[in-house]
Amino acid sequence: MALVRAAAVSELPAAGLTQRLVAGRKILFVCGNGTVRAFEDRCAHLGLPLSEGRVDNGVLICPAHEWEYDVVTGVGxxxxxVCLKAFAVTIERDDVLVDIG
Incomplete structure (x- = not known):
């Protein structure tokens, strides 16, 4: 396990999408309902950034061709x-840690 600090909890939106560069990787954070999920910020279709997409009813939607992914699992x-590369997230105090393992 290689936990890397990605952000402070207070730096992430309460709900929505944001991208952070973590150890040289573009990581998409999906925030909402008191949880933070992390995925590679890259659609499985054309590799475009999912951070420019949207979430609707628990589904992450790519802005280009509207490929859809479950926001909890990353499964298509x-x-x-298809499936997104997911990263385990740990919250310690105000730190958001990502396992880039």
Missing amino acids: VNPKT
């Missing part, structure tokens, strides 16, 4: 054959 909703 449409199409179902």
